[in-house]
Amino acid sequence: MLDNQLYKALNIQSDNELKNVAKILKIPLSTLKYYAERNIFPSEADANKMCEYLGIDILELQLKLGSIDYNLLKKLMNHSKEIRSLIEDEEPQEEKEKKSVDLVFTTDYGKMYKGDCISLMQTMESNSVDLIFADPPFNLDKQYESGYNDKVSEQEYLQWTEQWLLECVRILKDGGAMFVWNLPKWNTYISTTLNRYLEFRHWIAVDIKYRLPIKNRLYPSHYGLLYYIKGSKPNSFNESRLPLEICRHCAGDIHDYGGYKDKLNEKGINLTDVWDDIPPVRHSKYKTRGSNELSLKLLERIISLASNEGDTVFDPFGGSGTTYIASEILKRKWIGIEIGPTEAIKQRFEDIEWQREYIKDLQSNSNVLFTEKIKKKRIANGHWTPETIGKKKEKQQSLKI
Incomplete structure (x- = not known):
């Protein structure tokens, strides 16, 4: 120390x-x-x-x-x-010995490596990937399956963070997108580095509550998701809309839209930079490892938003493999690496069908103002829908005539 x-x-x-x-x-x-x-x-x-x-x-x-x-x-x-x-x-510093990386398995769209992410990136061509998603260790002294020491000095953590960030910047294509998932504290430092090389788009607050409040602090209720692009204009930005927020019991309106109901887009409400609909992965059916695991919903949204079919997605911190699964299902080429065991990631690909169905369900319930299930419930309970507003307008017009 x-x-x-x-x-x-x-x-x-x-x-x-x-x-x-x-x-x-x-x-x-x-x-x-x-x-x-x-x-x-x-x-x-x-x-x-x-x-x-x-x-x-x-x-x-x-x-x-x-x-x-x-x-x-x-x-x-x-x-x-x-x-x-x-x-x-000055005398040149001795180069650190590069750690070896091994290709452990391939799929229809991707390649999975085991080893150190920086060593892998140093072998990758500049301007070669369309989308990068990174979920690095948070330096919180947590146990990882890899045995990684997730508690080093702040100086060491930040030096390492800058090293992998700069490699990500190098391999990202012009117009490509980069997302970094971390605690707000570390994202303030990460932004300082990325602001020198990339174009800031958004700080997305993903509202996922921590388990316990921290004494003498505001209750921490969100993770920071940084969104940057390389250059002034993104190659891909696919507009995403969400269903209207409604009461989960009666399917009625939570907000009063007054006389603006007929002006709401039938494809749903614009996605904002506060995401409060991303669930933590706690259910045993969806959880594939002991330590923290990211939701498929989060990665489906990011990949769908900032890339197209056939694009290349890179995630330098494999974890449970959520990025790779989502990329495979969404028909993106992907490159992944994990410093620890990769057997659980491979197993997820062998059990990919239920995850494919999950993403299919997510996509069928996006870019609509109401899902079919909710629309039926609203009609049964006497609440408005775009169709009933349209009929009401037609009736008013006929009365005027």
Whole structure:
């Protein structure tokens, strides 16, 4: 945990040195650890103490800690030539040994690999995939079937995150779409990286409640789904509409549409950037692994929205294989990789029929104002439908004549 930019800047190499420096600086040990572990630039008073201790100014401290604001960035850009020559003079860092990846199975549309996603992406051609969906580990100290260490320092997690993000940017086609699923906290950092290379489209809030409230915090009730494209215009954006929200008991209106009922699109209500209809996967019938699993409904919506049949979809974090199943059913080519066991993913393909039926049902109940089942219930309970509004209008017109 001492392999950290702040500790390096302060020449701290052991816990004893950390305690001694905290005493010298007159900064509480807990505060010093907070700055280091959370990657936070120190307060003005504490930063001045560190500068005095190191014999440097604030500018140099910012550079040492990688805290680059726009003013500093402008200065660096103005001296790009000198900085480049300084960097060139440094000894090149040794390249890390690339980890091997193995092709474990193929399907009609896809290829499934086992191994490290960055190693696989480094072998992929630039501008080669149409859609990327990424659901990386959240760094929450959770147990994964792969044995992956999901609890590293924030600095290490963010460095790794930037590495795989930049590879994704490279392999994404011009006009292609990229979606990243993560906690809002991490998505703020991910956006900072992606904003430099891709065009921001939406921050989609997917309303899925966590199990328990967190003390002294607002109740966390959504995951962040970032949506970016490469370039100014998407190659694919297939408009998606949802049925009208109605009472699940009586099938009556939840909202009062007044005299605007006849102006509602018969294909449904526009999809917004708040999705509250994505269920967590809890039922044993649909759950294929112990750790978190994404809903087929989520991936069906993303893939249908931002790609077309025959396009190539890439997911660098296979998990339970939901992206690959949805891609296969929707007739997209796909490339997948999982660092852990892949047997459960292969098993899902052997049991694909019920998942095919599930997606078929989802699609039959989208882009309509009311599903057939709901329409029948509304008619039985005396509620309006597009047909009854049309007949009412015809009657009023005939009375005027």
